[in-house]
Structure formats: structure tokens, C-alpha cells
Amino acid sequence: MPCRLSKGHPGTFTVEHKYPFYLTLDQGKSSYFLGSSCGPHGTMDSIVLILGLHRVGRPPANAKIRGLFVTPELLSFEIWLLKKLGYRFATLKDALLAPAGKIAVITFDDGYEDNYTVGLPVLERHGVPATVFVVTGDVGEKAVVWDEAGEDLPADMLTWEMLAELQSRGWEIGSHGHHHVHFDRQRPDRQESSICQSVRAIEKALGTVPISFAYPYGAFSGATKALLRQVGLRFAVTTERPAPTDLAEPDDLLELKRVAIGGRRFYHFFRCASRTLTATGAGDVIRSLIPVGVRQPLAEEASKRNS
Numbered sequence: 001m002p003c004r005l006s007k008g009h010p011g012t013f014t015v016e017h018k019y020p021f022y023l024t025l026d027q028g029k030s031s032y033f034l035g036s037s038c039g040p041h042g043t044m045d046s047i048v049l050i051l052g053l054h055r056v057g058r059p060p061a062n063a064k065i066r067g068l069f070v071t072p073e074l075l076s077f078e079i080w081l082l083k084k085l086g087y088r089f090a091t092l093k094d095a096l097l098a099p100a101g102k103i104a105v106i107t108f109d110d111g112y113e114d115n116y117t118v119g120l121p122v123l124e125r126h127g128v129p130a131t132v133f134v135v136t137g138d139v140g141e142k143a144v145v146w147d148e149a150g151e152d153l154p155a156d157m158l159t160w161e162m163l164a165e166l167q168s169r170g171w172e173i174g175s176h177g178h179h180h181v182h183f184d185r186q187r188p189d190r191q192e193s194s195i196c197q198s199v200r201a202i203e204k205a206l207g208t209v210p211i212s213f214a215y216p217y218g219a220f221s222g223a224t225k226a227l228l229r230q231v232g233l234r235f236a237v238t239t240e241r242p243a244p245t246d247l248a249e250p251d252d253l254l255e256l257k258r259v260a261i262g263g264r265r266f267y268h269f270f271r272c273a274s275r276t277l278t279a280t281g282a283g284d285v286i287r288s289l290i291p292v293g294v295r296q297p298l299a300e301e302a303s304k305r306n307s
């Protein structure tokens with residue numbers, strides 16, 4: 001079989017095939033992963049798939065950006081699908097501080113009240129946590145509309161009490177800035193004050209210094225990233241979609257890509273599955289189809305061949 005063996009971390013080998021998937025063997029644990037393509041170093045200790053969501057519920061008829069809403073049914077389906085593909089769920093910081101195996105991260109941007117009233121019961125039912133990025137200047141506000149958002153549907157936001165409860169239930173509270181603006185259009189001093197104000201507000205209200213950030217509108221400049229580093233924010237998510245290699249070896253932890261999930265109609269389930277499978281790659285699907293009893297002998301046989 002046309003393949004090439006490359007060695008990564010001690011005890012792991014990656015067999016690179018001419019086909020668009022790869023096999024990583026961990027000799028110590030006799031376990032293996034099938035992924036979709038090789039990262040630049042040919043190793044794959046962990047894959048982190050990050051989902052990007054906003055509101056939970058059914059969009060009202062007058063909503064302009066309906067894709068911002070995910071229904072409880074679609075959210076449940078996505079969690080079911082990822083569990084079937086072998087993913088466990090963690091907050092963003094837990095996933096990236098201690099990456100191991102296949103991890104899915106649910107993130108909510110903006111801090112809408114429905115994340116607590118509608119989203120939390122769904123996630124609790126599945127026993128999974130989430131990470132919510134709040135606009136600290138709007139926490140607890142009612143009927144919020146942002147000029148630059150292109151959506152004039154007023155939204156109620158999470159209160160600090162709700163955020164404290166979410167945190168006590170294992171959620172991570174990250175920053176989305178103090179105001180919901182395009183950071184790339186702001187002078188660096190304005191960006192700095194928005195980031196610092198936001199970090200201080202979260203620390204004061206919840207007693208935890210945030211280390212994760214989401215760029216409003218996915219917009220940032222080199223100055224924004226430099227400021228995040230200065231302030232101690234270690235992870236930042238964009239609105240870009242990931243390729244399978246990005247999940248295994250993200251180039252930059254301040255430019256993490258996410259799979260956007262949203263919608264309420266039947267075809268949105270297909271779109272959701274297709275975006276997820278495109279990000280995870282064909283290898284994940286193949287692996288999930290192999291019966292458990294067949295996986296272990298296959299891994300051991302390959303391990304013997306390569307030792």
C-alpha cells in the first residue's frame with residue numbers, strides 16, 4: 001500500500017496514505033485515530049472542533065438574520081452527531097489547555113438570554129457544557145440592537161446572575177469586547193479599552209479572569225491580536241470555517257475557526273451535518289462506521305507492522 005511512516009511525539013506514528021485519510025498509532029496505549037489528512041508534522045494527539053452559535057429558539061417572523069437562531073432540535077441533533085463521531089464535549093479553555101482525543105466545543109456569541117432559558121436545558125439534558133462570549137457593556141440589558149449588526153430585532157441579554165449560574169454549571173464565560181463593534185475599524189487605544197474593560201467586568205462580577213475571546217463580526221487586525229496577548233487572552237475565535245487540518249493543528253490560537261450551526265427547517269439538519277462532516281473529514285465518518293470489535297485488531301496489526 002503506498003504509504004509513508006512518519007514519527008511524531010514519542011510513541012506515536014502516523015501512516016500517511018495516498019488516500020485522503022490517515023492512521024495514527026499510539027503504541028503505548030494501542031489506540032489509533034483515523035483522521036482526514038495529515039497535519040504539517042504528521043501527528044494527531046487531539047482534534048478540537050469548535051461550533052459557533054448565537055441564539056437558541058425559533059426565529060420570529062420579523063428576524064432578518066434567521067441563521068442566527070438554532071432550534072433546540074437542531075442543537076440536540078448536532079450534539080448527537082458529534083457524540084456518534086466519537087467527540088466528547090468541553091469548554092474552549094479546557095479543550096485547549098489540555099487537548100486529548102476528539103473534543104467538541106459549543107460556543108455562543110453575544111450573550112443572549114435565550115442561551116440560558118432555552119439552550120441550557122438542552123445542553124444539560126446531553127450533559128455537555130458550553131462557552132459563552134459576552135458583550136460586557138450589554139449584560140443584563142433589554143431590547144438591545146447594535147447599529148452595525150444589520151439586524152433590528154431587539155434582544156434581551158444574559159444577566160450577571162445568569163452568567164454566574166452558567167459558570168457554576170461548568171460553562172466558560174469569555175469576552176466578546178465591552179461593545180459589539182468591528183475591532184478592525186477601531187483605533188488601537190479604543191480596542192485596548194474595550195478589551196480591558198470587558199476582562200475587568202468579567203473578573204469583578206464572576207471572580208474569574210477570562211482567557212478566551214470572540215471577535216465581534218469575526219473582525220480583527222494585527223493590533224487586536226497583539227492587545228489580546230498583552231491582556232492575557234490566550235484563545236480567540238473567528239467566523240472562518242475550519243478544514244480538517246485546522247482541527248488537528250490550528251496554526252494560531254488567536255485565529256481559531258468555527259463551524260456555524262443555525263436554522264430551523266428540515267434542510268438545515270442536512271446543512272448542519274454536511275458542514276460538520278466537511279470540517280471533520282472523511283476519516284471520521286469511516287472510523288465511526290467500523291464496528292468496535294474490528295477497530296482494535298486493526299490497530300494492533302498495524303502496530304506490529306510498524307514496530
Ligand SMILES: [Zn+2]
Binds near residue numbers: 109110176180216217
Ligand atoms: Zn457577536
